[in-house]
Amino acid sequence: MNTDDDENAFMDAQMPLSRRALAARPAPYLDGLNSEQRRAVETLDGPVLMLAGAGTGKTRALTARIAHLLNTGHARPNEVLAVTFTNKAAREMKDRVAHLMGTGADGMPWLGTFHAINVKLLRRHAELAGLKSNFTILDTDDQVRLLKQVIAARGIDEKRWPARQLAALIDGWKNRALTPSQVPAADASAFNNRGIVLYDDYQVRLRDLNATDFGDLLLHMVTVFQSNPDLLEQYQRWFRYILVDEYQDTNVAQYLWLRLLAGGHRNICCVGDDDQSIYGWRGAEVGNILRFEKDFPGAAVIRLEQNYRSTGHILGAASGVIAGNRGRLGKTLWTDRDGGDKLRLIGHWDGEEEARWIGEELDALQGGTRGGRPYSLDEAAILVRASHQMRAFEDRFLTIGLPYRVIGGPRFYERLEIRDAMAYFRLVVSPADDLAFERIVNTPKRGLGDKAVQKIQRAARANGVPLVEGAKIVLAAGEMSGKGKAELTRFLSLLGQWHAEVLDEGHNHIELAEKILDESGYTAMWQNDKTPEAPGRLENLKELVKALEGFENLQGFLEHVALIMDNETDEGGAKVSIMTLHAAKGLEFPVVFLPGWEDGLFPSQRSMDESGETGLEEERRLAYVGITRAEELCTISFAANRRVYGQWQSALPSRFIDELPEAHVDVLTPPGLYGGGYGAAAGARGDSRIESAAASANVYNSPGWRRLQSRSGQRGTSQPKDSFAPVIDLQAVSAFAEGDRVFHQKFGYGTVLGTEGDKLSVGFDKAGEKHVVSRFVTSADMADNTPF
DNA sequence: GGGACTAGTTTTTTT
DNA sequence: AACTAGTCCC
Numbered sequence: 083m084n085t086d087d088d089e090n091a092f093m094d095a096q097m098p099l100s101r102r103a104l105a106a107r108p109a110p111y112l113d114g115l116n117s118e119q120r121r122a123v124e125t126l127d128g129p130v131l132m133l134a135g136a137g138t139g140k141t142r143a144l145t146a147r148i149a150h151l152l153n154t155g156h157a158r159p160n161e162v163l164a165v166t167f168t169n170k171a172a173r174e175m176k177d178r179v180a181h182l183m184g185t186g187a188d189g190m191p192w193l194g195t196f197h198a199i200n201v202k203l204l205r206r207h208a209e210l211a212g213l214k215s216n217f218t219i220l221d222t223d224d225q226v227r228l229l230k231q232v233i234a235a236r237g238i239d240e241k242r243w244p245a246r247q248l249a250a251l252i253d254g255w256k257n258r259a260l261t262p263s264q265v266p267a268a269d270a271s272a273f274n275n276r277g278i279v280l281y282d283d284y285q286v287r288l289r290d291l292n293a294t295d296f297g298d299l300l301l302h303m304v305t306v307f308q309s310n311p312d313l314l315e316q317y318q319r320w321f322r323y324i325l326v327d328e329y330q331d332t333n334v335a336q337y338l339w340l341r342l343l344a345g346g347h348r349n350i351c352c353v354g355d356d357d358q359s360i361y362g363w364r365g366a367e368v369g370n371i372l373r374f375e376k377d378f379p380g381a382a383v384i385r386l387e388q389n390y391r392s393t394g395h396i397l398g399a400a401s402g403v404i405a406g407n408r409g410r411l412g413k414t415l416w417t418d419r420d421g422g423d424k425l426r427l428i429g430h431w432d433g434e435e436e437a438r439w440i441g442e443e444l445d446a447l448q449g450g451t452r453g454g455r456p457y458s459l460d461e462a463a464i465l466v467r468a469s470h471q472m473r474a475f476e477d478r479f480l481t482i483g484l485p486y487r488v489i490g491g492p493r494f495y496e497r498l499e500i501r502d503a504m505a506y507f508r509l510v511v512s513p514a515d516d517l518a519f520e521r522i523v524n525t526p527k528r529g530l531g532d533k534a535v536q537k538i539q540r541a542a543r544a545n546g547v548p549l550v551e552g553a554k555i556v557l558a559a560g561e562m563s564g565k566g567k568a569e570l571t572r573f574l575s576l577l578g579q580w581h582a583e584v585l586d587e588g589h590n591h592i593e594l595a596e597k598i599l600d601e602s603g604y605t606a607m608w609q610n611d612k613t614p615e616a617p618g619r620l621e622n623l624k625e626l627v628k629a630l631e632g633f634e635n636l637q638g639f640l641e642h643v644a645l646i647m648d649n650e651t652d653e654g655g656a657k658v659s660i661m662t663l664h665a666a667k668g669l670e671f672p673v674v675f676l677p678g679w680e681d682g683l684f685p686s687q688r689s690m691d692e693s694g695e696t697g698l699e700e701e702r703r704l705a706y707v708g709i710t711r712a713e714e715l716c717t718i719s720f721a722a723n724r725r726v727y728g729q730w731q732s733a734l735p736s737r738f739i740d741e742l743p744e745a746h747v748d749v750l751t752p753p754g755l756y757g758g759g760y761g762a763a764a765g766a767r768g769d770s771r772i773e774s775a776a777a778s779a780n781v782y783n784s785p786g787w788r789r790l791q792s793r794s795g796q797r798g799t800s801q802p803k804d805s806f807a808p809v810i811d812l813q814a815v816s817a818f819a820e821g822d823r824v825f826h827q828k829f830g831y832g833t834v835l836g837t838e839g840d841k842l843s844v845g846f847d848k849a850g851e852k853h854v855v856s857r858f859v860t861s862a863d864m865a866d867n868t869p870f
Numbered sequence: 871g872g873g874a875c876t877a878g879t880t881t882t883t884t885t
Numbered sequence: 886a887a888c889t890a891g892t893c894c895c
Contacts (some may be wrong), residue, residue, distance in 0.1 A: 126880045170885065221885085237884050242893090296885050321872065347871060468881050473886095490883080524871090565871095645885060686881060704882085727880065728886040 106344065109153060111182045121144040122384045125148050126323070128342075130351040130379035131371070135415045135581060136400070136669065136710035137391025144327065144353055145175055148190075150183040151323050163321040163343065165196055166729070167328050169645070172198070175327070182498045182756065196336055198645050200299040206847035210310060211302040218508065219644040223501065224517050225249055225295045232283045238276060248273055252281050256297030257365030259304050261285075278840040292515060300335040307342045318346030329354030329374075333365035341377065350378065356411050357404050358707050362693070363698050372411060373562075389415045391670055395746040396716050400709040402743035405764040407699045422455070425709070425716045427739065428750040432723040433471070436677050437478040443717070444484060444658055447673060455717050459656040465666045465708050467684040467737070471677065472660050485654070489661035498621040499608065500626055501570030504643070506598050510580040511618040511636050514548035523549075526607035528569035535815060537561055550577065576601055584636060591635045595627050663708050674712035679720040680733035705738045718742070730867060 115123060122132045122143045134140035148164060151157050158205060166172045172194050179190065192199060200220070208215040220228065229245040229252075248796055251272055255265055262282040270278060294302065307314040324344050326332070329352035332340070344350035352374060359368040374380050389397055397417050404410070430436040444450060450456035464475055472488060479486045494500060502525055508518040523538075524530045541559070542552025553574055556562060562570055580598050583589045599605045605623065609618050660669070679683055685701035693700070720735045733760040822834040 195885065201885095203879060219885085299885080306881070361883075364884080470880080493884095529871070662882060683881095700882095725886080 083433050099327065104309065109150065111149045111153075113145070115139075115146065115248045118384055118386050118388070119146070122386065123147045125382050125384065126151060126154075126156055127193055127349055129348055129374075129381035131329075131349060131374045131381050132353040132386065132409055133383065133413055134353055134355055134386040135389060135413045136355065136707070137389045138386035139388075139390055140353055140355075140386060141174065143177065143386065144325065145178040145182060148175075148179050148325065151203055157322040160191050161320060161322045162190060162192060162323040162325070163199070163323070164193040165327065165340075166193075166200060167195060167331055168180050169195055169198075171195075171327055178629050181590075181777065196339075197299050200303045200339075201645060203303050204299060204306075206295070207303075207306055207310075207313065210313075212289050213302075215293070216292070216512070218291070218512070218515060218517075218640075219299070219646070220288075220293050220295045220517070221496070221501075222249070222296075223496070224293075227520075228287060228517065229280075229284060230290075231760045232280055232287055234856075236276065236283065237282065238274070238280075241453060242273055244274075248277065248280055252284065254283065254297075254365065256301050256331040257335055259301055259338050261301065261305065282509060292514075293517070297335075300339055304335055304338050304342065307339075317343060317348070317827045321347060322422070323841045324350040326350070329353075330356050330359035330368055330371045331361045331366045334369055337367065337370045337514045344378075348378065355413075357407070357413070358667060360667065360700060360704050360707060362696070363689070364775045368409075372409065385413055387413050387415050389417045390722070391713050392419070392710060394426045395419045395422055396709060396714075397423040398713050399716070399742050400655060400706050402630065402746070403702060403709065404486055404706040405704055406741050409699075422713050424748040425630050425712075425718065425742065426739055426748050426750055427742070428717065428721060429721045430721045433474045433678075433725065433865040435477070436719050436721045437474040440475070440675050440677065440717075441478050441482055443482055443675070445482075449713075453673070457673055460659040461671055462675070463659040463661065463666065463669070464675045464677060465661060465711060467663055467665050467678055467686060468706070469662055471683075473661050475677075479658070480754040485657040487657040487659055489659055489663040493624070495624055496626070497619070498765070499622055501624055502604065503595075503599060503623055506602060506604065506641070507595065508640060509550075509577065510584055510594075510598060511640060513519055513577065513581055516542075516549045519549040522602075522604075523553075523573070526603045528573060528575075530570060534562065534566050536571070551576070553734055573602075578733065584614065591639070592630050593635070595630055595636065598621060599627075663704050666711050667707055670711055670713055672712075672714045674708070676715045676716065677710045677720075678719045679718050679736035679739055681736050682733050683724070684736050685738065693716060697793040700743075702738065705736075803852050 091213050112123065120140055122130070123146045124148075129271060132143065134143070150161060151162060161470050164175065166175060176190065176193055179193075183189075190474065194202075204213070204217070205215045206213060207219060216392075223868060226245045226249050229248050230240055233243060233245055234249065251409065255269070260266075262278055262285060265278050265281065270277070273280065288298065292832060321343055324340065326340060330352070340350065352371070354371050356368055359366060375383065392400075393848060394417055397415055401415060428439070430439060444459065444462060446452035447457040447462060448459060448750070469490070476486065476488070478769040493506070502522055505521040508515045509522065520535065537556050538549055538552045541555040542549045545552065545555060547555075553570060557567065557571060558572070583594050599610065605620070608623070630636070631641055633642070684705070685698055689697040690700055691697075718739065720739065721733075722723050723730055723732050725731070787829070820834050
């Protein structure tokens with residue numbers, strides 16, 4: 083422990099804190115808390131489990147608790163360890179605590195994500211993990227590329243034993259805090275009996291490269307603490323109070339890490355909701371939260387059960403569904419917001435019709451003809467089980483000109499051009515970064531293909547030097563010729579110049595970054611690229627350079643950026659949000675649509691196949707999370723037919739639909755379509771909600787569903803075409819004429835084939851003929867003109 | 871080395 | 886269907 087933020091504090095750490103500041107200060111953060119929240123805020127000492135149901139004011143209680151800890155002098159800001167999973171959650175907590183305390187934001191150095199906090203710890207104690215403190219953090223892509231090398235080095239056929247699979251296996255072990263030597267014998271057969279050996283190889287390679295992957299950050303620190311009791315004890319003393327958000331999402335490694343650090347004061351407060359545990363598939367252990375009272379004997383368990391978010395019907399429907407799960411800690415959410423609309427249920431012929439219907443509903447909501455008031459699109463969200471469901475909505479909304487935003491999807495720092503640019507920066511800052519070298523040595527094309535790279539690798543290995551040095555050796559030995567020789571010489575010389583500039587104290591890192599992208603030919607590569615994505619990529623590179631402004635230098639940027647994966651730049655007017663159920667956790671919307679409730683899609687077949695009853699329960703929690711996102715209006719829908727991987731498939735409504743308590747549901751019956759299936763089934767089912775499997779059998783035998791099934795044979799008979807008129811902004815007269823070249827964000831370049839009001843029919847070069855609203859396209863000349 | 875073609879894959883996602 | 890990764894051929 084030797085950095086500035088602690089040192090001063092250490093000096094007066096001798097003085098008993100509690101005595102120092104017990105004089106009661108005003109505590110405005112306590113105002114308006116209910117009695118349970120208040121107990122959660124004021125029960126400071128000893129282990130506390132805060133079971134906070136959806137919408138019960140969890141974040142409020144958590145931030146008030148931190149404020150209370152500080153305000154009463156139980157701890158100084160830097161003695162509180164507060165962990166979240168996402169940067170977003172960390173940021174929100176920081177902001178809210180700062181707001182409550184009326185101070186600046188950065189008083190709490192140990193409030194952050196598991197990963198950010200462990201990077202900080204590991205940089206301090208890197209040598210104890212066999213690393214140097216300037217280690218790099220590999221992302222998933224680097225990880226897979228490295229694993230490919232490791233697999234190849236053992237002479238294993240990568241095609242039969244793919245690196246991605248090995249990556250998943252190793253991640254699984256790391257999630258369980260297992261080093262290669264700790265992997266249980268039962269797992270020895272994994273990956274063709276070579277899993278453990280390859281894991282070991284991989285760890286050795288990482289150490290050689292002075293690199294870690296995400297899983298290592300936790301694993302290394304757990305190992306360091308376990309093998310250095312003195313150090314652990316120091317931190318145990320230091321962190322007087324520990325808070326953990328979303329405890330139900332912790333994996334074994336995170337759990338062990340917390341147990342180690344909480345071992346001294348035992349002042350650990352874990353907040354979570356076992357009913358919202360939806361990350362089991364990536365190593366989260368619901369068991370951690372279920373076991374809390376055993377792990378921490380004498381723990382106070384506080385239940386936040388008053389829901390401030392949703393109406394009674396929405397809450398009732400959600401409770402009815404989640405009641406089907408076993409092994410819950412059990413909470414009974416209640417609200418005094420009675421009345422409101424019942425949850426709506428509607429069936430559709432196919433996925434396209436479902437999208438069309440939701441589009442119409444959104445228009446009606448905006449116009450005030452649905453629900454109690456006019457709604458903004460910002461207040462509505464469509465939550466899907468799998469991201470491929472999004473396309474139907476995007477296509478439909480593009481066609482009718484309904485603004486939408488997709489949340490999630492490829493993140494900024496995962497994009498090809500950003501990763502390439504980052505590799506350049508990494509290499510300039512650390513010339514020994516071999517992975518970065520490999521990535522960009524031939525990007526843009528320099529005539530340095532596999533052959534040349536192999537030569538360089540051989541030379542580097544033979545001399546025990548990084549690839550950059552290997553390349554110099556290859557050149558000196560005269561092993562290169564022609565274009566490759568000239569280009570490699572130039573590349574190395576540029577690298578040298580840039581690196582020298584980085585070392586120069588007076589350099590401007592933003593100018594340097596631009597220079598690197600420019601002189602390397604990287605920018606030019608995309609300027610000369612005529613694919614529809616190229617302008618967007620140049621735009622992203624500009625963004626990247628802009629992001630540098632927030633940092634002192636390139637090193638600082640690289641250090642922090644590896645952990646920041648969120649990218650929420652959102653401008654423009656009101657838009658409906660489309661996202662997965664997973665991405666929706668922690669969010670809330672007045673209006674929520676939950677499409678695609680069909681057995682096989684939701685609950686997902688794969689989840690049930692792979693994890694059986696456990697998988698089904700996690701899916702059910704996902705349903706619970708979905709419904710509880712809604713404040714005022716929640717609409718569940720399903721389609722009888724859906725295109726899956728290009729094949730039409732018919733499906734039965736989700737078994738979860740059958741678990742919705744009838745009293746809270748309105749079954750909508752669109753004209754000409756099967757309806758009432760749910761009602762009929764619900765009547766036959768009686769009231770046995772727990773025996774959901776038995777109950778769903780009834781549903782599938784009910785007259786409604788048999789009718790549904792018999793109809794799935796005759797597709798297209800009475801299917802309404804795109805007959806309804808989309809909302810047309812009368813002022814938006816198309817500025818395009820037949821024959822114009824246009825550019826569209828999603829479809830790329832195309833030629834206008836016809837116009838109709840503000841709607842265009844465009845023959846896209848890549849995507850074929852589409853009907854789009856004119857404001858979604860720009861003139862091809864304008865789009866092309868994106869200087870960097 | 872680069873473009874065109876082919877085969878194989880396809881949940882959920884953070885860091 | 887749509888995308889990627891890999892192969893083949895010039």
